[in-house]
Amino acid sequence: MKNMIRVGMADLKVCESPGVLTTLGLGSCVGIVLYDSLSKIGGMVHVMLPDSTKFNHNENKAKYADTGIESLMENMLGVGAHKERIVAKIAGGAQMFAFSSDSDALRIGERNVEAVKKILDTKNIKIMAEDTGLNYGRTIEFYTETGELLIKSVGKPDKKI
Amino acid sequence: MGNGFDFNKMNDEYYDVLREIGNIGAGNATTALSQLLNERIDMSVPKVSMLDFSELPDVLGGAEVSVVGIMLSLSMDIDGMMLFIIEEESARYMVSNLMQCPPSEDGTFSDMDKSALSEVGNIICGAYLYSLSQLTGMTINASIPSLSIDMAGAILSVPAIEFGKMGDKALFIQSKFGEIDREINGYFILIPNVESYGKILNRLGFTDIT
Numbered sequence: 001m002k003n004m005i006r007v008g009m010a011d012l013k014v015c016e017s018p019g020v021l022t023t024l025g026l027g028s029c030v031g032i033v034l035y036d037s038l039s040k041i042g043g044m045v046h047v048m049l050p051d052s053t054k055f056n057h058n059e060n061k062a063k064y065a066d067t068g069i070e071s072l073m074e075n076m077l078g079v080g081a082h083k084e085r086i087v088a089k090i091a092g093g094a095q096m097f098a099f100s101s102d103s104d105a106l107r108i109g110e111r112n113v114e115a116v117k118k119i120l121d122t123k124n125i126k127i128m129a130e131d132t133g134l135n136y137g138r139t140i141e142f143y144t145e146t147g148e149l150l151i152k153s154v155g156k157p158d159k160k161i
Numbered sequence: 162m163g164n165g166f167d168f169n170k171m172n173d174e175y176y177d178v179l180r181e182i183g184n185i186g187a188g189n190a191t192t193a194l195s196q197l198l199n200e201r202i203d204m205s206v207p208k209v210s211m212l213d214f215s216e217l218p219d220v221l222g223g224a225e226v227s228v229v230g231i232m233l234s235l236s237m238d239i240d241g242m243m244l245f246i247i248e249e250e251s252a253r254y255m256v257s258n259l260m261q262c263p264p265s266e267d268g269t270f271s272d273m274d275k276s277a278l279s280e281v282g283n284i285i286c287g288a289y290l291y292s293l294s295q296l297t298g299m300t301i302n303a304s305i306p307s308l309s310i311d312m313a314g315a316i317l318s319v320p321a322i323e324f325g326k327m328g329d330k331a332l333f334i335q336s337k338f339g340e341i342d343r344e345i346n347g348y349f350i351l352i353p354n355v356e357s358y359g360k361i362l363n364r365l366g367f368t369d370i371t
Contacts, residue, residue, distance in 0.1 A: 009214035009314075009321055010329065024224035025314015028322055048214075048318070048325045057328050096319050097232045097307040108322050137315020139225055154227055154311055 004141070007031075010063035012045035014075045017144040026092035026138045028109035030065065030116050033089045033142045033149055034072055034125065036081035042144035043072045043081075049108075050115030065115040069123070088125050089149045089161060090116055091140050093132040109133065129161035176209055178365055182296060183207035183334035186289035187349060191336070193288040194345075197281065198258050202345070208335045217317050217331060221246065221348070224314030229270075231282025231306050232319070235290070238299035239361065241353035243290060244320055245282045249310070251345040252278055270310060279306040289349060297364040320352045327358070 007013045007023040015021060017040035023031045026046070035042045045068040049055070052064035061067040077083060093113035113132045120127055131138065131151050141150040151159040187207050195202040210220075218224035229252040231245045247255070256274045257263055259281070270278070283306045294301045309316055324331040334349045353361060 009217060009318070010325065011215065025218060025312035025318070027311070027315030027318030029318045048322045055326060060329050063325055063329070094315065096230070096309050096311065096316055108319075135309070137312040137318075139312065139314075 007044045007046050009046055010048055010060055012043065012062040012068060012072050012075070014041065014043040014072070014079060015144060016041050016079070019144050021142045021144070022140065024139045026140060027094055027096045028092070028112065030090060030092040030109075030112045030132070031138075031140050032065075032069060032072070032116055032120075033140075034069075034076060034081075034086050035089070035142075035144070035147050036076065036085045037087070037147050038085055039080050039082065040144050041076055041079060041081040042142055042147075043076045044140075044142055045069065045072045047112065047116070050111050065112060066119055069116070069119050073123070086125055087128045088120050089129045089142070090120075090127060091131045091138050091149065091151055091161075094137060095133070095135050096137070098135065131159060131161055175362065175367065176211075178362070178367070179332065179334070180207060180209040182293060182351075183209055183336070183349065185292045185296060186351075187334070187336040189288040189292045190285040190349070193284050194281070197284060198255065200258070204336055207349075208333075210333050210335070211330045212333060213330055214321055214325070217321055218314040220333060220335065221248070221313040221317070224312060226313045227310065228313045228316060229278060230309045230311070230316040230319075231279060231286070232309070233283070233286050233290075233303040233306050235301055235303055235353070237302040238297075239293075239301050239353050239357045241351070241357050242320065242323065243286045243303065244316075244350040244352065245286050246313075246316065246348045246350065248346045251347070252310075255281060255345065275308055275310075279308045282306045282308070285347075286349075289351075293351070293361075297361055299361070299364060320350045323352045323354065326354075 004020050004022050021044040023046045029048045047065045047068040052058040052067045061071040093109040095109045139152045191204040227249045233243045235241050
């Protein structure tokens with residue numbers, strides 16, 4: 001294994017080629033990868049909630065989709081990435097438990113994905129690929145050398161997007 | 162929001178109360194499990210811990226370890242969720258014991274196995290919630306159970322997100338069940354929403370926490 005940089009829950013990291021960013025066991029959270037393919041600078045954020053403005057405790061920027069994407073962008077631009085070249089890949093946002101009642105708390109995965117897409121859209125960041133929703137967990141690895149995102153799940157073949 | 166419960170105000174006294182809830186709840190649950198499996202089951206004193214999100218998956222042996230999670234959603238006086246997590250091997254053992262047949266050789270769970278596990282979760286969580294209800298005088302209505310077998314990190318993301326609304330830490334009540342020669346590792350995670358947390362503690366005599 002090459003040097004894997006682990007991104008925890010409500011955490012973000014940036015690295016250059018040939019670094020590999022990974023986050024383990026994404027459930028209803030969403031993993032967002034931003035990538036500048038020319039400078040080969042990549043960043044990953046593991047967000048848990050859609051919107052920081054709805055909460056008092058919003059100091060941890062990487063926890064929310066809006067502030068998480070914003071901070072990740074800033075960090076990448078700070079080390080030489082170019083805004084116009086940044087594209088995104090996203091994964092996660094599963095619904096781990098099925099219930100007949102559509103309670104908001106349980107639909108959080110779906111809401112996270114919606115929020116992420118909306119924010120990327122307002123920032124004019126194109127989503128190159130996604131593997132979101134459904135009902136299973138995902139471990140993701142992003143290879144800054146190739147720009148590929150590897151997705152591993154329990155009982156399913158690995159997938160590259 | 163603002164009317165919710167603030168984890169930053171937690172002190173030792175609150176931990177003691179929560180540990181006691183965990184103790185009584187898990188005690189009842191253990192009795193229920195023991196009757197179900199018709200075996201003597203011992204329980205260790207529950208460990209109540211406040212964990213950073215980054216440490217979360219490690220309590221279950223790593224984010225990618227496969228575990229069985231059974232979840233009930235709660236309503237009435239307490240809104241939120243109750244999650245019971247068991248290690249896959251423990252789950253396999255419980256199922257084979259309940260169904261009186263050896264575990265499947267390919268290591269998968271059949272629909273029947275899953276249904277049995279859901280029922281185990283239902284009974285155990287029910288016993289836990291019953292004691293919480295007795296202790297607080299609150300009415301708690303639990304939904305039918307929902308089962309998920311997946312990576313620990315993915316299953317824990319569900320309670321983590323709920324706790325994420327309150328702060329950057331998650332509250333865990335960990336109970337280990339032990340049989341004479343075999344250990345069943347189980348974890349209870351009670352996840353009241355922000356408002357309900359305050360309500361529970363208020364009912365138990367803490368008025369300054371919200």
